[in-house]
Amino acid sequence: MKGEKILNDGLMNIFEAHGINRRDFLKYCAATAALFGLSEFEFSSKLAYALESGSKKPSVMWLEGLACAGCTISLTQSLHPPVSSIILDKISLRQHDTIMAAAGHMVEEIHDQTVKEGGYILIVEGAIPSADDRFCEIGGRPFRKIVEEAARKSKAVLAVGACGAFGGIPRATPSKGISVTESLKKAKIDKPVINISTCPVHTDHLVGTILYVLVTGNIPELDSNGRPAMYFGDSRLIHDNCRRRAHFDAGEFLNDWNDPRQKDWCLLQKGCKGPMSHSDCSIRRWNDGINFCIDCGGVCQACGEPSFYEHVTPLYTVESESSKKIMAMKKAGMFTKEES
Numbered sequence: 220m221k222g223e224k225i226l227n228d229g230l231m232n233i234f235e236a237h238g239i240n241r242r243d244f245l246k247y248c249a250a251t252a253a254l255f256g257l258s259e260f261e262f263s264s265k266l267a268y269a270l271e272s273g274s275k276k277p278s279v280m281w282l283e284g285l286a287c288a289g290c291t292i293s294l295t296q297s298l299h300p301p302v303s304s305i306i307l308d309k310i311s312l313r314q315h316d317t318i319m320a321a322a323g324h325m326v327e328e329i330h331d332q333t334v335k336e337g338g339y340i341l342i343v344e345g346a347i348p349s350a351d352d353r354f355c356e357i358g359g360r361p362f363r364k365i366v367e368e369a370a371r372k373s374k375a376v377l378a379v380g381a382c383g384a385f386g387g388i389p390r391a392t393p394s395k396g397i398s399v400t401e402s403l404k405k406a407k408i409d410k411p412v413i414n415i416s417t418c419p420v421h422t423d424h425l426v427g428t429i430l431y432v433l434v435t436g437n438i439p440e441l442d443s444n445g446r447p448a449m450y451f452g453d454s455r456l457i458h459d460n461c462r463r464r465a466h467f468d469a470g471e472f473l474n475d476w477n478d479p480r481q482k483d484w485c486l487l488q489k490g491c492k493g494p495m496s497h498s499d500c501s502i503r504r505w506n507d508g509i510n511f512c513i514d515c516g517g518v519c520q521a522c523g524e525p526s527f528y529e530h531v532t533p534l535y536t537v538e539s540e541s542s543k544k545i546m547a548m549k550k551a552g553m554f555t556k557e558e559s
């Protein structure tokens with residue numbers, strides 16, 4: 220295989236020490252390259268270069284505001300371990316308050332030094348309070364100001380999870396959490412933000428986007444909500460790739476969880492928002508491809524959409540604004556097989 224030539228022993232030794240063989244690495248490259256629209260050779264050589272150019276090891280700064288740290292857990296989930304965790308090792312994760320060993324003044328020093336140097340990828344997990352700065356302060360400083368300052372000096376800003384991307388659950392609380400995009404806009408900071416939504420962020424979406432910026436030096440193509448089109452976008456409707464879809468088309472809707480006959484039927488009447496939810500969950504799945512919400516009997520809550528959380532609750536009935544819209548669209552015949 221062509222890609223093997225560009226991997227030197229040094230890099231492969233690191234992967235092998237973590238139980239990842241050459242074949243697995245190249246398989247990973249092939250899958251990611253296809254998403255980026257690059258050839259496997261082009262991707263793996265650029266990736267190898269990016270990972271091996273020690274002095275240019277890209278800095279990443281991770282800040283957390285109004286959030287539950289679920290995206291951090293998603294970042295650290297490591298099953299085999301996946302290739303992604305090694306790639307994250309090779310990135311210089313300069314600051315991540317939850318997982319770094321340092322604390323207090325030491326973190327503030329690292330933070331100030333990183334901002335001074337600039338040129339890092341800034342990742343923001345969580346929303347930013349708009350009601351009052353005191354809802355989120357770090358080291359006595361408003362989180363809002365910390366993000367503004369860090370964004371100004373960054374190479375790219377990634378807003379992760381439903382909260383960072385669109386305000387998420389904090390938007391529905393007294394803090395009136397807003398997205399990173401809205402917050403920077405209010406401060407008149409003209410920095411493009413890549414929204415990597417879902418609750419929590421999907422590790423593949425996060426690592427893939429960091430790699431895209433790293434390997435190509437550009438921002439990936441974004442959909443109308445600022446999300447990477449390769450993972451979200453019009454062609455990534457959960458409903459179109461759902462394995463319960465045949466039951467939707469046949470008009471078979473689960474309404475009794477205790478009826479074994481209905482086990483695989485469509486969950487629309489239990490509040491599923493798959494018909495308005497854009498993400499590749501139903502193809503990519505979660506936890507290393509093991510499962511995803513709908514296949515394990517939960518509804519899609521549209522956690523990647525700007526409408527999450529305020530407009531999708533209550534989750535398991537059709538009372539939410541989102542479900543009412545979906546029902547109206549269904550009544551208007553918008554989900555017949557030919558038209559969807």
Ligand code: SF4
Pocket residue numbers: 457458459461462463464465467484485486487491492493494513519
């Ligand atoms: S409504 Fe939900 S469960 Fe039913 S087919 Fe669509 S995505 Fe699947």
Ligand code: SF4
Pocket residue numbers: 417418457496497498500501511512513518519520521522523
């Ligand atoms: S299936 Fe729906 S609720 Fe589940 S993670 Fe994907 S977008 Fe979120």
